[in-house]
Amino acid sequence: MAETNLQVLLRRRPQGEPTPDDFEIREAPAPEPAEGEVLVRARFLSLDPYMRGRMSDAKSYAKPVEIGAVMEGQTAGEVVASRAPGFAPGDTVLGGFGWQRFSAVPAARLFKVDPDEAPLSASLGVLGMPGLTAWVGLEDIGQPKAGETVVVSAASGAVGQVVGQIAKIRGCRAVGVAGGKAKCDFVTGELGFDACVDHRGDLKAQLEAACPDGIDVYWENVGGAVQAAVFPRLNDFGRMVMCGMIAEYNDASPRPGPNLMACVRKRLRIQGFIVSDSGWQRYGRFRAEMLGWMRDGRMRWREDVVDGLRAAPQAFIGLLKGANFGKLVVRVD
Amino acid sequence: MAETNLQVLLRRRPQGEPTPDDFEIREAPAPEPAEGEVLVRARFLSLDPYMRGRMSDAKSYAKPVEIGAVMEGQTAGEVVASRAPGFAPGDTVLGGFGWQRFSAVPAARLFKVDPDEAPLSASLGVLGMPGLTAWVGLEDIGQPKAGETVVVSAASGAVGQVVGQIAKIRGCRAVGVAGGKAKCDFVTGELGFDACVDHRGDLKAQLEAACPDGIDVYWENVGGAVQAAVFPRLNDFGRMVMCGMIAEYNDASPRPGPNLMACVRKRLRIQGFIVSDSGWQRYGRFRAEMLGWMRDGRMRWREDVVDGLRAAPQAFIGLLKGANFGKLVVRVD
Numbered sequence: 033m034a035e036t037n038l039q040v041l042l043r044r045r046p047q048g049e050p051t052p053d054d055f056e057i058r059e060a061p062a063p064e065p066a067e068g069e070v071l072v073r074a075r076f077l078s079l080d081p082y083m084r085g086r087m088s089d090a091k092s093y094a095k096p097v098e099i100g101a102v103m104e105g106q107t108a109g110e111v112v113a114s115r116a117p118g119f120a121p122g123d124t125v126l127g128g129f130g131w132q133r134f135s136a137v138p139a140a141r142l143f144k145v146d147p148d149e150a151p152l153s154a155s156l157g158v159l160g161m162p163g164l165t166a167w168v169g170l171e172d173i174g175q176p177k178a179g180e181t182v183v184v185s186a187a188s189g190a191v192g193q194v195v196g197q198i199a200k201i202r203g204c205r206a207v208g209v210a211g212g213k214a215k216c217d218f219v220t221g222e223l224g225f226d227a228c229v230d231h232r233g234d235l236k237a238q239l240e241a242a243c244p245d246g247i248d249v250y251w252e253n254v255g256g257a258v259q260a261a262v263f264p265r266l267n268d269f270g271r272m273v274m275c276g277m278i279a280e281y282n283d284a285s286p287r288p289g290p291n292l293m294a295c296v297r298k299r300l301r302i303q304g305f306i307v308s309d310s311g312w313q314r315y316g317r318f319r320a321e322m323l324g325w326m327r328d329g330r331m332r333w334r335e336d337v338v339d340g341l342r343a344a345p346q347a348f349i350g351l352l353k354g355a356n357f358g359k360l361v362v363r364v365d
Numbered sequence: 366m367a368e369t370n371l372q373v374l375l376r377r378r379p380q381g382e383p384t385p386d387d388f389e390i391r392e393a394p395a396p397e398p399a400e401g402e403v404l405v406r407a408r409f410l411s412l413d414p415y416m417r418g419r420m421s422d423a424k425s426y427a428k429p430v431e432i433g434a435v436m437e438g439q440t441a442g443e444v445v446a447s448r449a450p451g452f453a454p455g456d457t458v459l460g461g462f463g464w465q466r467f468s469a470v471p472a473a474r475l476f477k478v479d480p481d482e483a484p485l486s487a488s489l490g491v492l493g494m495p496g497l498t499a500w501v502g503l504e505d506i507g508q509p510k511a512g513e514t515v516v517v518s519a520a521s522g523a524v525g526q527v528v529g530q531i532a533k534i535r536g537c538r539a540v541g542v543a544g545g546k547a548k549c550d551f552v553t554g555e556l557g558f559d560a561c562v563d564h565r566g567d568l569k570a571q572l573e574a575a576c577p578d579g580i581d582v583y584w585e586n587v588g589g590a591v592q593a594a595v596f597p598r599l600n601d602f603g604r605m606v607m608c609g610m611i612a613e614y615n616d617a618s619p620r621p622g623p624n625l626m627a628c629v630r631k632r633l634r635i636q637g638f639i640v641s642d643s644g645w646q647r648y649g650r651f652r653a654e655m656l657g658w659m660r661d662g663r664m665r666w667r668e669d670v671v672d673g674l675r676a677a678p679q680a681f682i683g684l685l686k687g688a689n690f691g692k693l694v695v696r697v698d
Contacts, residue, residue: 085630092630093601255626268426274628288621293588295607295637297418297425302635304628 037062038341040131042097046087049282049352054087055103055345062134069136070119074109074129077341077362078156079348080190081253084281093306103131103344106161108145108152109364119144126155131344133364149323157359158333159322162190165275165307167318169251170198173273173303178203180248181267183239185258187228188215188334190359191275195251196225197331204249207242209235209258211354218357223332235261249273255280256287263290266300274304281352334358340365370395371674373464375430379420382615382685387420388436388678395467402469403452407442407462410674410695411489412681413523414586417614426639436464436677441478441488442697452477459488464677466697482656490692491666492655495523498608498640500651502584503531506606506636511536513581514600516572518591520561521548521667523692524608528584529558530664537582540575542568542591544687551690556665568594582606588613589620596623599633607637614685667691673698 036059043056065071086104089096097104107130111123116139119125124147129135150159157163174195176182182199186192187208196206196219208219208228216228227242229235231254239247239261246267252259255277266272280287294300311318325331336356338347344362351360369392376389398404419437422429430437440463444456449472452458457480462468483492490496507528509515515532519525520541529539529552541552541561549561560575562568564587572580572594579600585592588610599605613620627633644651658664669689671680677695684693 093632252625259625274625274633276629277626280624280626286624286626288623289625290622291613291619292585292592292607292622292635292637293610293613293619295635296609296639297637299426299637299639299642300607300635301637302625302628302633304625304630304632304634306629306632309632 035062035134036060037132037134039102039133040341040344041100042087042103044099045089045096046282048284050084050087050345050349052345052349057342057345063136065113065115065136068116069138070111070116070125070142071113071134071136072107072109072125072127072129072142073112074107074133074135074364076108076153076156077131077344077364078106078160078162079338079344079351079360079362080105080162081276081278081281081351083348084352104128105131106156107364108155108160124152126160131341133341150326153335153337153361154326154333156361157190157335158194158326158331159319161307162359163194163322164311164315164318166191166194166198167322168307168311168314169273169275169305170195170202172305173301174249174251174271176202176204176249179205181205181207181243181245182249182251183207183209183243183247183262184225184251184253185209185231185262186253186278186354187219187223187225188357189253192251192253193223193333193359194331197223197325199249200224201325201330205243205245207239207247209254215357218334222334231258239265246270251275252277254278260290263294266294266298268298270298270300272300272302274302278352336360338362368395368467369393370465370467372435372466373674373677374433375420375436377432378422379615381617383417383420383678383682385678385682390675390678396469398446398448398469401449402471403444403449403458403475404446404467404469405440405442405458405460405462405475406445406467407440407465407697409441409486409489410464410677410697411439411493411495412671412677412684412693412695413438413495414609414611414614414684416681417685437461438464439489439494440697441485441493457485459493464674466674483659486668486670486694487659487666489694490523490668491527491659491664492652494640495692496527496655497644497648497651499524499527499531500655501640501644501647502606502608502638503528503535505638506634507582507584507604509535509537509582512538514538514540514576514578515582515584516540516542516576516580516595517558517584517586518542518564518595519586519611519687520552520556520558521691522586522689525584525586526556526666526692527664530556530658532582533557533559534658534663538576538578540572540580542587542595548690551667555667564591572598579603584608585610587611593623596627599627599631601631603631603633605633605635607635611685669693671695
């Protein structure tokens with residue numbers, strides 16, 4: 033007899049800030065795996081800012097979630113039943129199985145991991161898409177050199193934590209931007225950044241103090257007032273790694289950006305990327321390097337764990353407002 | 366007895382649009398070359414948009430011209446007297462000798478050219494700094510691939526002419542933006558661009574028609590309304606080569622720019638450069654390739670020649686408003 037599945041669907045497209053009514057929570061029988069498929073039970077679901085884009089039907093790099101479909105998301109879980117060679121019940125697997133407890137997945141979309149290498153939830157954060165995002169964006173665009181100053185917005189978040197710590201490993205001065213004293217204390221104390229700017233305070237004065245030699249690399253996760261304060265402080269040949277602008281995701285119409293003449297005068301590079309373009313081809317190299325740093329104690333991370341799939345919509349709404357503290361994951365059961 | 370020198374000095378820093386009173390024209394005795402120096406008589410002076418920046422004391426990549434000093438500029442001329450080995454009267458030389466008839470220059474700052482290779486004034490345009498700018502910016506940032514669409518603003522100007530023709534040589538669709546029918550006709554007729562948009566008309570509709578497959582590379586010379594119209598039409602992985610924003614050089618305060626979230630969604634790269642950073646190290650390679658194209662008839666150019674150094678201030682003021690048609694040079698005498 034099939035177990036009961038629990039699913040979170042997109043009920044309608046949000047106008048501005050999402051509300052719980054934009055989601056629908058549904059029980060349904062767990063699916064049966066077809067030949068070549070594996071039945072997976074999710075243990076952890078990752079909640080990430082990009083999901084706001086998937087809820088909208090505005091033109092973007094990825095197709096939107098259809099109305100009435102299961103919300104997309106990365107999950108870590110275990111194999112319950114297998115009709116595919118190479119997978120057996122009890123195996124630990126990663127994949128994009130969405131906001132649901134059970135899914136029947138073609139074997140090609142599964143990634144098997146050794147559960148003893150790291151805590152399972154870490155494969156959704158520091159060892160997963162957010163960690164890979166940080167690593168790829170620095171490798172391809174940020175290219176921090178020893179002695180440079182790297183500023184990271186949303187510094188206590190899933191990607192920001194990793195960006196700053198890699199910058200430290202590369203010999204840079206790492207300066208975070210986060211909201212509130214608790215996050216800033218964590219960023220400097222636990223993560224070892226050199227300084228952290230509280231965006232609820234006087235951004236300009238704090239940035240001046242934290243970046244006496246200007247800013248060589250700005251990792252953009254937030255946009256808005258932080259971007260406006262950082263941009264004029266970029267040094268010649270500065271790089272702006274465009275990863276996201278979460279402070280503006282709920283805006284109905286786009287805000288103006290900085291005047292781009294500074295790009296000429298200072299030879300700036302502003303460049304965006306999406307980790308799925310070419311990041312996963314480098315996952316092996318990334319995972320090996322990251323596991324090394326984790327074992328050495330040079331890479332620390334904080335998770336904000338929410339219990340139960342039914343709590344996912346509210347947790348996601350909070351994520352867009354910075355209510356989480358650390359990488360936001362849902363413990364599915 | 367020394368000949369009479371004629372010099373154009375910066376009298377005061379312009380507020381907004383420069384006026385003739387911001388300049389001072391002065392006669393003085395020609396200088397005597399010291400040991401190791403060469404006395405050069407300028408035949409042509411190049412007038413270029415970057416000079417507006419040098420008239421201002423706002424922080425920039427280069428020091429401003431001091432009040433009372435000779436305006437900076439590239440010149441092509443001939444050696445009148447030499448106290449340096451390797452240079453003799455009659456030699457044809459290039460260098461940044463400023464807005465003046467005679468200058469005494471250290472030999473290391475002179476570049477000797479073969480006057481039979483190309484008309485002398487071309488060494489200030491297609492074969493000089495503007496041509497090198499086009500070539501370097503495309504090599505380093507634009508990187509046009511065959512089949513891509515390259516849009517060039519100020520397309521009939523010194524840099525724009527060359528950008529579009531190199532794009533054609535590389536197998537791209539070249540679309541110019543210029544002011545008025547005469548310039549647009551020249552850009553498509555004489556220079557061989559595939560289309561030209563008149564920025565005095567409906568920019569959006571014309572761009573749609575001229576770029577049915579979107580825009581892969583935008584060469585930015587002007588900023589303002591053209592930038593605003595082009596930016597939303599950039600394709601995924603589009604590149605914006607930030608060379609200048611002449612339409613805004615006289616602005617008292619900077620205008621807002623585009624919202625940068627498109628950089629993430631479309632993985633755009635917006636990058637600025639200054640040709641003097643690393644361009645001249647590649648001048649030999651550039652000059653050889655450009656001379657080849659000129660001899661083959663694949664590279665055409667138009668100059669707007671103004672007679673007499675006394676006319677330089679007014680010609681420069683016009684340049685900032687697009688009054689010139691082609692590369693603006695002053696025939697010094």
